[in-house]
Amino acid sequence: MTGLGKVKSVAVYGIEAYVLEIEVYVTKGQLPSTVVIGLPDAAVKECRDRVKAALKNSGYKFPYKNITINLAPADRKKEGPSFELSIAMGLLIASNQIETAKINEYGIVGELALDGRVRKVNGCLSMAIKCKEAGLKGLILPADNAPEAAIVEGIDIIPVNTLSDTVSFLTNEFIITPFSLNLSDVFSDSSHYDIDFMDVKGQEHVKRALTIAAAGNHNVLMIGPPGSGKTMLTQRLPTIMPGLTLEEAIETTAIYSSAGLLGQDNSLIATRPFRNPHHTISTAGLVGGGSFPRPGEISLAHHGVLFLDELPEYNRKTLEVLRQPLETDEITISRAMSSVMFPAEIMLVGAMNPCPCGYNTDPKKECHCSPRQIRNYISKISGPLLDRIDIHVEVPNVQYKDLTSDATCESSEEIRAEVTKAREAQLKRFQGLKYSTNSRMSTKQIKKHCSLDSQAEELLHQAMTELNISARGYNKILKVGRTIADLDHSENVCIEHISEAVQYRNLDRDLWK
Ligand SMILES: Nc1ncnc2c1ncn2[C@@H]1O[C@H](COP(=O)(O)OP(=O)(O)O)[C@@H](O)[C@H]1O
Ligand SMILES: [Mg+2]
Ligand SMILES: [Zn+2]
Helix, strand or coil, rough: CCEEEEEEEEEEEEEEEEEEEEEEEEECCCCCEEEECCCCCHHHHHHHHHHHHHHHHHCCCCCCCCCEEEEEECCCCCHHHHHHHHHHHHHHHHHHCCCCCCCHHECCCEEEECCCEECCCCCCHHHEEEEEEEECCCCEEHHHHHHHHHHCCCEEEEEEEEHHHHHHCCCCCCCCCCCCCCCHHHHHHHHHCCHHHHHHCHHHHHHHHHHHHHHHHHHHEEEEECCCCCCHHHHHHHHHHHCHHHHHHHHHHEEHHHHCCCCCCCCCCCCCCCCCCCCCCHHHHHCCCCCCEEECCCCCCCCCEEEEEEEEHHHHHHHHHHHHHHCCCCCEECCCCEEEEECCCCCCEEEEECCCCEEEEEHCCCCCCCHHHHHHHCCCCCHHHHCCCEEECCCCCCCCCCCCCCCCCHHHHHHHHHHHHHHHHHHHHHCCCCCCHHHHHHHHHHHCCCCCCCCHHHHHHHHHHHCCCCCHHCCCHHHHHHHHHHCCCCCCCCHHHHHHCCCCHHHHHHHHH
């Protein structure tokens, strides 16, 4: 029972997978011992105990010899459990308990339960992509992970439930048909939303603001009392954004896969995500973190909407961490050995009450907050974050007559068609640049694409002075004006576009200062 077993496995760090070589040496020795090279200490013990129990309970022997297990490359920090199935196979080969000619053709991943069952691991979509790139024939993995991995075409996804299944497959004792799914069917089946803008009665001007936001990819701040529908409206924002492409869906799915958030029935995230973390969330929870970095809410919202309800309640420091990803569409988490990047291309929607009591803008109820209390409340939002929000919109309580009206509202599909057209105009405008939406224009681009005629210029000037709109509001009005013009299929940004854009700078006005 001595020898060498070599097995390939795959691991993820962040959302990137890499292939590992697992070498198991079983040699004679005075005292039986197990040494694992390349795993942190605590994980080694657990791993050895579980592999031992799983082998015994599956009818195999755990060799009482000197065992050395080497996980290469050594310079990568590795997380324990997902290698257990491959270590077990290495041990069986090294101790001559099984013979297989197939072992080099497959990557093997899976955590072992003591009774020999194979447990789900995280990141199987990225793992399958990597195995394919590495030219492997297939990936042997926990059956529960098969649907997400099967999104990758051109590689055999071999689902196993137990350690014994794995042996039987490798030794040709029985055949396991690769798990496959029809990607285009799955994509079209799962790319529907259960909610619609039609569900929201009235609130036409908020819907308009959200349409503009979706069209130009502008971040939004909603200001309104509790119960006015801020959450309801924002939840529906993904439904009016352009449909996800398959490529985008796979990108988002890979993030959910690495976080272990995919189920059997939702192997592909084909709709734009909506995430609304509570204001007590930690920085790591929001942007990602941990010694084996996991994606945060901002990455789980990739290609979709991150909704921060009760914005002034969030920890200021936590919010400031959002600045970088809002600009670069990704978040980098630095670790001693290597840093990890998670994609984070999102639309940010913040919501808040107009004042501490909530009734400041309510025509029917009286607000007792002092200007100072209101100022304090608003100043809790970090300035740099506000700087990245182009559109402010007031959300009053819905009027009773609107709520009870039978009039049909515009559907998400109709609005999405308009939004998509406006996005196409932007794609053309920004051809060859890194970004393709108005919200990302630099000052230079704004000068180039938002020149105003004298009428519009005069209106903007007047508004800036009379409403006391700050200088930082100026460029935002131009950008939003550009998007309104795009929705209007207008080459130029005209006076009517500017006059509408000015309305979306509520927080810049005197009332709030
Ligand atoms: N315009 C509306 N049309 C239909 N229902 C609405 C509307 N506004 C609010 N509601 C109802 O009120 C509930 C509370 O709204 P919500 O979005 O949670 O408000 P907020 O987030 O502003 O506190 C919603 O779940 C919905 O049932
Ligand atoms: Mg709410
Ligand atoms: Zn108040």
